[in-house]
Amino acid sequence: MQIVANIIVLTSLYALVASGYVLVYKVSRVLNLAHGELMILGAYLLVATSAGITSDPLIAIALTAVFSIIVGLSVYLLLMREMTGQPVLAAVLTTVALGILLRGAMVLIWGPQQLNVASMLSFENASVVLTDSIRVSTASLWLVICTVVVYLGLLAFLHMSRWGMRMRASGQNPLLAAQRGINLHTVYALAWTLSTFSGSIAGVLVALDSRLDVNMAVIGLKAFPAALVGGLDSLHGALIGAGVIAVLEVLLIHYVNPLLSDVVPFLVLIAILIVRPWGLFGTKEELNRV
Amino acid sequence: MTDILEITDLEVTYQRSILALHGVNLRVAKGQITSLLGANGAGKSTTLRAISGFIGLDNARVNAGRVRFLGEDITGLQLPRTIHKGIVLVPERDKVFTNLTVAENLEVVATSREEGSKWQQIEEEIFVYFPRLAKLRNKPAGLLSGGERQMLAIGGALVCRPQLLLIDELSLGLAPVIVDEIIERLREVHAKTELSMLLVEQSAAVAFALASYGFVLENGKVELEGATEDLRSNQKVLDLYLGTGSTGRADYLANARRRFEERANV
Amino acid sequence: MSNTETGIGKIAPVRAVAKGDGGNRTAWMGLIVLLALVPLVASPFHLDIASQIFIAAIGALALMVLTGIAGQISLGHGGLMAAGAFTTGILYKETGAGIWITLPASVVAGAVIGLIFGLPSLRLRGVYLAMSTLALHFVVIYLGGEYEFASGASTGIFLDPPVIFGYELYDGQAWYYALFLLVAGTYWGCSNLLNSKTGRAWEALHANETAAEALGVQVARYKLLAFVITSGIASFSGALFAYYQSFVSVEAFTLFMSIQYIAMIIIGGMGSLTGALLGAIFVTLVPYCIEWLMETVPYLGLDISTASSASHAAFGLLMILFLVFEPSGLIGIWKRTVARFSSQSKKEGVQ
Numbered sequence: 001m002q003i004v005a006n007i008i009v010l011t012s013l014y015a016l017v018a019s020g021y022v023l024v025y026k027v028s029r030v031l032n033l034a035h036g037e038l039m040i041l042g043a044y045l046l047v048a049t050s051a052g053i054t055s056d057p058l059i060a061i062a063l064t065a066v067f068s069i070i071v072g073l074s075v076y077l078l079l080m081r082e083m084t085g086q087p088v089l090a091a092v093l094t095t096v097a098l099g100i101l102l103r104g105a106m107v108l109i110w111g112p113q114q115l116n117v118a119s120m121l122s123f124e125n126a127s128v129v130l131t132d133s134i135r136v137s138t139a140s141l142w143l144v145i146c147t148v149v150v151y152l153g154l155l156a157f158l159h160m161s162r163w164g165m166r167m168r169a170s171g172q173n174p175l176l177a178a179q180r181g182i183n184l185h186t187v188y189a190l191a192w193t194l195s196t197f198s199g200s201i202a203g204v205l206v207a208l209d210s211r212l213d214v215n216m217a218v219i220g221l222k223a224f225p226a227a228l229v230g231g232l233d234s235l236h237g238a239l240i241g242a243g244v245i246a247v248l249e250v251l252l253i254h255y256v257n258p259l260l261s262d263v264v265p266f267l268v269l270i271a272i273l274i275v276r277p278w279g280l281f282g283t284k285e286e287l288n289r290v
Numbered sequence: 291m292t293d294i295l296e297i298t299d300l301e302v303t304y305q306r307s308i309l310a311l312h313g314v315n316l317r318v319a320k321g322q323i324t325s326l327l328g329a330n331g332a333g334k335s336t337t338l339r340a341i342s343g344f345i346g347l348d349n350a351r352v353n354a355g356r357v358r359f360l361g362e363d364i365t366g367l368q369l370p371r372t373i374h375k376g377i378v379l380v381p382e383r384d385k386v387f388t389n390l391t392v393a394e395n396l397e398v399v400a401t402s403r404e405e406g407s408k409w410q411q412i413e414e415e416i417f418v419y420f421p422r423l424a425k426l427r428n429k430p431a432g433l434l435s436g437g438e439r440q441m442l443a444i445g446g447a448l449v450c451r452p453q454l455l456l457i458d459e460l461s462l463g464l465a466p467v468i469v470d471e472i473i474e475r476l477r478e479v480h481a482k483t484e485l486s487m488l489l490v491e492q493s494a495a496v497a498f499a500l501a502s503y504g505f506v507l508e509n510g511k512v513e514l515e516g517a518t519e520d521l522r523s524n525q526k527v528l529d530l531y532l533g534t535g536s537t538g539r540a541d542y543l544a545n546a547r548r549r550f551e552e553r554a555n556v
Numbered sequence: 557m558s559n560t561e562t563g564i565g566k567i568a569p570v571r572a573v574a575k576g577d578g579g580n581r582t583a584w585m586g587l588i589v590l591l592a593l594v595p596l597v598a599s600p601f602h603l604d605i606a607s608q609i610f611i612a613a614i615g616a617l618a619l620m621v622l623t624g625i626a627g628q629i630s631l632g633h634g635g636l637m638a639a640g641a642f643t644t645g646i647l648y649k650e651t652g653a654g655i656w657i658t659l660p661a662s663v664v665a666g667a668v669i670g671l672i673f674g675l676p677s678l679r680l681r682g683v684y685l686a687m688s689t690l691a692l693h694f695v696v697i698y699l700g701g702e703y704e705f706a707s708g709a710s711t712g713i714f715l716d717p718p719v720i721f722g723y724e725l726y727d728g729q730a731w732y733y734a735l736f737l738l739v740a741g742t743y744w745g746c747s748n749l750l751n752s753k754t755g756r757a758w759e760a761l762h763a764n765e766t767a768a769e770a771l772g773v774q775v776a777r778y779k780l781l782a783f784v785i786t787s788g789i790a791s792f793s794g795a796l797f798a799y800y801q802s803f804v805s806v807e808a809f810t811l812f813m814s815i816q817y818i819a820m821i822i823i824g825g826m827g828s829l830t831g832a833l834l835g836a837i838f839v840t841l842v843p844y845c846i847e848w849l850m851e852t853v854p855y856l857g858l859d860i861s862t863a864s865s866a867s868h869a870a871f872g873l874l875m876i877l878f879l880v881f882e883p884s885g886l887i888g889i890w891k892r893t894v895a896r897f898s899s900q901s902k903k904e905g906v907q
Binding site: 031083089097099103106111259262263 | 679683870
């Protein structure tokens with residue numbers, strides 16, 4: 001039964017990260033390949049706040065949330081806004097460049113060594129005994145809870161609030177959105193902010209659960225297939241995609257070969273790209289410009 | 291009678307080289323419905339887009355001429371500023387958000403700042419104009435028929451509280467029964483609100499049914515204008531846009547060919 | 557017309573470059589003679605940098621043809637180079653085969669993988685294609701890692717210097733001349749290819765795939781051809797890389813390597829073979845410039861452990877700057893400068 005718990009935790013992680021890809025893609029048709037780095041940046045921001053501003057873990061996490069919002073907003077305003085009207089590919093390469101820039105900058109600032117974030121925050125990552133045979137770490141439990149909350153929150157926001165509707169509308173028909181007076185820049189900035197925010201939550205929890213170093217940004221890349229399997233513009237699709245990837249990964253590692261863990265998501269990605277490129281729940285479409 | 295919109299010698303180029311409008315002059319009288327007739331490619335949509343504002347993607351530019359709205363020069367004003375001025379366009383294609391429900395399509399509009407109960411009121415107002423939409427309230431707009439989409443698009447535009455409503459191809463691709471219904475609805479809207487409208491049409495019958503004044507656009511230029519009654523009796527308009535007899539069209543084609551050859555010789 | 561697919565750099569300067577080549581033949585000959593004389597004066601350190609540039613240039617030319625000319629984005633270039641390096645490494649280790657077997661085998665392996673890389677491109681465009689090539693990168697690296705693990709060579713495969721006509725390619729000067737010839741040959745081959753029917757078909761499907769199809773270009777065939785040819789070249793440069801380092805390991809072929817090659821073609825200037833060469837020079841030199849900075853400006857706080865991160869950051873920043881401010885790359889800057897000077901000299905001539 002432990003394996004089921006592992007699958008649920010991994011699903012939550014991939015789903016939380018994938019939601020960031022989906023938000024930005026759904027609204028602006030940009031694939032954010034810097035998402036993994038932005039996610040890790042969230043964790044490093046927690047390190048910075050806890051070391052430099054406050055030692056209270058809760059306040060530090062709250063401040064980190066605020067900082068991650070600022071980061072997301074600045075990524076759009078300072079960088080991605082410049083790419084409006086450019087070919088999608090130029091925008092995607094820009095995010096690749098942003099990713100490598102962040103990766104380098106994070107090592108320059110916080111060093112290449114692994115950081116034990118949990119102990120820095122004196123957060124005790126004890127394992128919680130759920131039943132006799134199932135135990136998960138506290139951080140994993142939080143991860144599952146946060147994913148549920150984030151998804152419920154995002155779905156409610158997208159479907160019930162005026163700005164959420166505008167985000168959905170702008171993604172479907174940007175020209176009409178502009179003709180109805182919706183400010184696309186505001187909508188895009190909102191998408192980037194929310195995406196970075198949810199990514200940062202994932203980054204913080206992953207860092208609390210294990211250790212933190214820059215190479216963990218690869219989780220971002222591994223979560224990408226989850227978003228794609230479900231369909232890049234579908235939030236509940238991302239959830240299901242995350243489940244598919246997590247099940248395959250956990251089972252293959254458990255029963256076949258641990259080395260497969262790095263490659264399974266990409267094999268699934270290739271399979272889905274060949275069979276159904278727009279994903280299980282996505283919209284079939286083709287767009288060339290931002 | 292004052293003009294809410296006045297266009298003088300408007301020239302628009304696409305991609306810096308393709309001239310789409312060469313000196314269009316037209317006016318829309320306040321509180322009136324004005325029609326703009328023309329065949330495919332005559333420059334009707336470009337005229338509307340030039341009024342309602344291009345976006346960067348269009349790669350289009352106003353080269354010369356003036357657009358005046360309520361006496362104010364708004365030439366080259368971009369979206370969403372034109373919306374804030376009160377100019378709202380119902381586009382020809384992709385006129386609803388297909389992934390949103392009918393009610394959401396109305397709510398998503400950004401310019402109305404009213405909240406809560408006031409919002410309900412605005413929405414109900416639209417449903418009074420278009421009762422058919424009220425029944426479809428929770429249906430995704432992607433599942434609507436062409437006529438229902440047109441109604442929803444007009445409804446969405448009305449929520450923006452326009453002072454000037456621009457409608458691109460009101461009747462294109464719709465069944466005559468539906469067109470009649472929409473004409474009826476628009477008449478009601480106009481009777482109640484005295485909203486100024488500029489209606490782009492290929493069908494003179496539809497244009498004449500709604501508008502009190504009309505312009506005929508050909509090859510990026512206004513060829514003819516006049517009150518609807520005058521246009522109605524104009525032989526050329528009859529031939530071209532009411533489809534009375536094939537001789538008229540043949541004449542027109544012959545004329546067009548002659549004009550083309552003249553231009554080629556120059 | 558701008559390119560809708562990759563669209564970076566709105567120029568399609570292929571033909572212009574070719575014309576320029578003809579016009580400046582003497583300048584090119586001069587450059588070649590100059591480059592041939594370099595080893596006589598250069599230190600081994602500089603020769604090493606030059607050889608690295610040559611290897612990078614071959615890979616960059618391949619990616620330029622694929623992405624810059626044919627408009628097919630690939631994030632898996634590092635994977636292809638790994639394929640070449642591993643084919644060579646495994647063949648050498650298992651059979652002791654010489655360079656006349658390993659190099660062609662690497663090219664063939666690369667071409668086959670290129671065919672596989674290319675298959676998704678028949679259905680996918682833009683972003684989705686980028687992702688499929690990225691995925692294949694990870695698969696190739698995984699297979700390489702599996703081999704290392706299975707064969708017990710978990711630290712990598714060692715290679716002896718290749719033997720050509722009984723001569724062991726070992727010292728810097730020999731490598732310099734060998735690689736120099738290979739770069740020149742690749743450049744020549746690519747530019748001939750671009751001026752052929754194939755090259756025109758690639759440009760057509762880059763500009764507008766649907767229109768190209770309507771005009772009778774066999775889109776599927778030329779797309780696959782682009783992948784096969786360029787993957788063969790990339791794999792070839794990977795094999796050269798392996799021989800030059802006398803060592804093969806998955807560690808070398810990170811995602812960062814793929815990004816570096818993308819940086820080369822962006823910085824060099826999309827759509828231009830000369831741009832690929834400029835990009836290769838530029839990108840190869842960046843880490844050395846950073847090391848130099850580290851030594852000359854000690855209070856920057858850079859040291860060995862952070863130098864590679866500094867170059868990551870520098871690459872990211874440079875790519876962003878070029879993408880946002882100079883999408884036509886170094887070649888665009890160069891052309892503008894030349895145009896300005898020539899127009900000035902013309903004016904002076906008139907006066």
